[in-house]
Amino acid sequence: MKINIDLFCISLDLHYLCIMPDHIHMIVRVTEDMPEGKHLGNVVAGFKGGCSRAWWREEPCADAQGVVTTAEAITTPAVSSAGQRRPSLFEAGYNDQILLEDGQLDNWIRYLDDNPRRLAIKRLHPDYFTTMHYLDIGEWHCQLVGNNFLLDMPDKVAVIVHNAYTDEEYAEYKRRWLAYGEAGGILVSAAIASREKDVMREAMDLGYRLILVRENGFPPLYKPSGESFDACSGGRLLQVSPWEYHMQRRTITREQCLMLNRLAEEIVNCQKH
Structure with a gap:
């Protein structure tokens, strides 16, 4: 069954579509100014409502080509004849992002092309x-444990807190980082400074996707434990170390801290091939 999004707004063109078992990705082009008083949320609501109504009506909702007509998409009531509210095909809300930077569109298309394979x-x-x-990530030959497909995600941000940040600056960065995670982005950090640890701890508790850069490598037969195991199994965590495992108690040096932060930034800017 097919629903054309331009039935709901002629200002939009569906540039790319990827349907997964429990969610859907769309890349939409805005081809002209939206009608006055209308925004993307209105279009998404109309699209989701049309899909739900098509689901409720099943085959009678489609014409011979399997295309939902505008009238059918908007006229099936959300309340059944028995007075019960019909369930929606979608969860409430949606996640959107405006692609402004060079290469973002190509990166997202490559990522969506590979989604079913992953x-x-x-x-x-x-x-x-x-x-x-x-x-190999940049100049480092890294060990990885967890969901290494997180490296392919276009939306990653490095969580690095500099000593020069004021309390107000840190609070604003933390707000932005957590909002990024809430929107589906991946937080990347070595979590060296206490404030970096605080951000990553809160992000882990909230179930966001993380890439954690570790000073120590992984021992033979290593398996994540506790919440790290759950996060890895759920595809929400990747642990990365540029160095082999050691058993000594070492104090991390400033040079090592700077190197781990550079690796975090390299992870943000790279895609695995």
């Missing part, structure tokens, strides 16, 4: 997300 691998090989791998 899901198939995850379902066929669930242990793949908790097994150690090696990958």
Whole structure:
């Protein structure tokens, strides 16, 4: 069954579509000024409502080509004849992002093209997300444990708190970072400074996706434990270390801190191939 989004707003063109088992991705072009008083949320609400009504009506909702007509999409009532409110096909709300930077559109298309393959691998090989791998990232030969597909995600941000930040500056950065995680972005950090730890701790508690850069590597037969295991198994965590495992108690040096922060920034700017 197909629903054309331009039935709901001729100012939009569906540039790219990726349908997954439990969610849908769309890249939409705004081809002209939206009608006065109308914004993207109105269009998304109309699209979601049309899909739900098509679901309720099933086959009678489609014409011979399987295309929902405008009248059918908007006239099926949300309340049944028995007075019960019909369930929506979608959860409330949606996540949107404006693509402004060079290369963002191509990055997202590549990511969406690969989405079904990643899901198939995850379902066929669930242990793949908790097994150690090696990958060159910038100048470092890194060990990886967790969901290494997080490296492919276009939306990543480095959580690095500088000593010069005032309390007000830190509070604003923290707000932005957590909002980024709430919107589906990935927070990348070595979590060295206490304030970096606080941000990553809160993000972990909230179930956001994280890439954690570690000073120490992973021992043989390493498996994440506790909340890290749950996060890795759920595809929400990747742990990265540029160095091999050691058993000594070491005080991390300033040079190592700077190197780990550079690695975090490199992870944000790179995509795995």
